[in-house]
Amino acid sequence: MPPVVAAVSPARQVAAAVLRRVESDGAYADRALAGEARRAGLDARDHAFAMALAFGAVQRRRTLDHVIERLARRPVGQLDPPVRDALRLGLLQLLFLGGVAPHAAVDQSVELAKAAGGPGYKLVNAVLRRGAREGPRILAQLDDRSPHGAALLHSVPDWIAALWWDALGAEEARALLARVNEPAETALRVNTLAADPAAVAAELGERGVAVRPAALEGIPLDEGLVVDSAFDVRSDPLFASGALVAQSRAAMAAARLLAPAPGARVLDLCAAPGGKATHLAALVGAAGAAGEVVAVERHEGRAEALRETCERLRAGGIVRVETGDAAQPRDPGDHFDAVLVDPPCSGLGTLQGRPDLRWRASAEAIGELSRLQGRILAAGAAALRPGGALLYATCTISPRENEQVVDAFLAAHDGFERVSTRQLTPSRDDTDGFFLALLRRSAP
Numbered sequence: 133m134p135p136v137v138a139a140v141s142p143a144r145q146v147a148a149a150v151l152r153r154v155e156s157d158g159a160y161a162d163r164a165l166a167g168e169a170r171r172a173g174l175d176a177r178d179h180a181f182a183m184a185l186a187f188g189a190v191q192r193r194r195t196l197d198h199v200i201e202r203l204a205r206r207p208v209g210q211l212d213p214p215v216r217d218a219l220r221l222g223l224l225q226l227l228f229l230g231g232v233a234p235h236a237a238v239d240q241s242v243e244l245a246k247a248a249g250g251p252g253y254k255l256v257n258a259v260l261r262r263g264a265r266e267g268p269r270i271l272a273q274l275d276d277r278s279p280h281g282a283a284l285l286h287s288v289p290d291w292i293a294a295l296w297w298d299a300l301g302a303e304e305a306r307a308l309l310a311r312v313n314e315p316a317e318t319a320l321r322v323n324t325l326a327a328d329p330a331a332v333a334a335e336l337g338e339r340g341v342a343v344r345p346a347a348l349e350g351i352p353l354d355e356g357l358v359v360d361s362a363f364d365v366r367s368d369p370l371f372a373s374g375a376l377v378a379q380s381r382a383a384m385a386a387a388r389l390l391a392p393a394p395g396a397r398v399l400d401l402c403a404a405p406g407g408k409a410t411h412l413a414a415l416v417g418a419a420g421a422a423g424e425v426v427a428v429e430r431h432e433g434r435a436e437a438l439r440e441t442c443e444r445l446r447a448g449g450i451v452r453v454e455t456g457d458a459a460q461p462r463d464p465g466d467h468f469d470a471v472l473v474d475p476p477c478s479g480l481g482t483l484q485g486r487p488d489l490r491w492r493a494s495a496e497a498i499g500e501l502s503r504l505q506g507r508i509l510a511a512g513a514a515a516l517r518p519g520g521a522l523l524y525a526t527c528t529i530s531p532r533e534n535e536q537v538v539d540a541f542l543a544a545h546d547g548f549e550r551v552s553t554r555q556l557t558p559s560r561d562d563t564d565g566f567f568l569a570l571l572r573r574s575a576p
């Protein structure tokens with residue numbers, strides 16, 4: 133972690149520490165932010181600013197580095213990491229974050245570079261002063277009419293822009309690319325096993341947190357809330373008491389589309405960290421009904437964390453966690469009323485909230501993921517009783533992992549029909565980019 137500098141605001145110090153951990157140690161940005169913000173004791177407002185800085189600098193890295201290289205006239209790879217990070221943070225504030233005075237963006241970045249020692253702060257000072265004047269013109273020269281230009285302007289690898297161009301067409305792909313650098317909506321699910329949505333909304337409102345009921349066209353989200361003010365859910369007492377879960381509206385839509393009845397038996401394949409398993413538990417256990425969710429997770433550590441989450445959310449008596457491979461066939465005599473298949477995926481629908489993911493994901497991984505997804509879908513379908521519903525969900529916008537997996541499954545399996553298919557996107561729906569395909573087993 134960089135040294136603490138009295139002259140630099142706490143939010144900027146946290147952002148610099150997060151950036152260092154992500155860029156130099158390979159940390160996940162969301163986890164690094166949670167740790168650094170807790171250590172610094174940031175309030176909700178500073179937390180939101182630190183997040184905008186750290187996530188923005190990671191997300192917009194490609195565009196920021198393009199501007200840095202034009203102004204510094206040298207490759208970013210030749211800069212010392214603290215100088216590089218101070219430049220990225222400074223230019224982000226100057227060019228992309230509204231509400232930051234240019235002199236503050238420059239001075240605070242210079243102080244961060246000074247604290248790292250050496251003469252690098254002089255370069256930071258010179259580049260940022262020029263950046264304030266010339267940066268907007270450099271950005272205006274970028275042209276997003278081709279996938280490559282859009283990838284540079286919106287700071288994603290070329291392959292992601294090309295994938296979305298093919299999948300969605302140029303206009304929608306551009307809108308989506310512009311959107312993935314905006315902060316994600318904050319949405320909450322009230323855990324109805326422990327609390328009443330109206331009472332939680334009223335309590336938050338009394339504390340000055342601006343919340344409104346969540347909605348998604350055609351899908352009821354009665355337990356959902358959208359937060360319109362700075363709010364750090366993980367440090368809220370309602371989170372600790374199990375009344376609240378941080379969950380996007382898209383993720384809430386999965387359990388709501390599957391819509392198991394109170395008392396139903398549900399199989400959840402690929403279940404950790406358990407957002408959907410605990411939502412399903414709230415639906416099958418509504419009003420004290422004796423429902424059950426069998427939640428299968430391959431990784432022991434994640435399965436253990438899922439068990440703890442279920443306890444915190446008072447779903448321990450409803451969810452039975454199994455550690456195992458969801459792609460393996462299950463006991464042929466054990467049939468479920470509903471099945472959720474939420475397999476590992478490229479995650480490209482969650483780039484807003486997982487800033488480093490675009491730099492970790494790879495086009496090469498998609499073929500292997502789609503094969504695994506197909507196998508897990510087939511295993512889930514085999515466990516469904518006739519008349520039962522199956523929801524195939526991913527948090528990606530990637531036809532080979534979505535439509536093509538479902539099409540191939542239906543082509544190879546008689547006795548299943550497609551009820552609905554929906555691709556949510558951040559640009560169209562203001563929530564994560566989930567793919568949700570609802571199938572029904574029409575015959576044994």
Ligand SMILES: C[S@@+](CC[C@H](N)C(=O)[O-])C[C@H]1O[C@@H](n2cnc3c(N)ncnc32)[C@H](O)[C@@H]1O
Pocket residue numbers: 401402403404405406407408409428429430431434456457458459474475476477
């Ligand atoms: C998309 S996440 C699931 C999210 C979860 N359903 C939720 O709502 O919180 C995929 C999960 O599948 C697990 N996983 C990966 N391969 C698996 C397999 N073959 N069998 C079971 N779980 C697997 C991963 O460890 C990860 O926890």
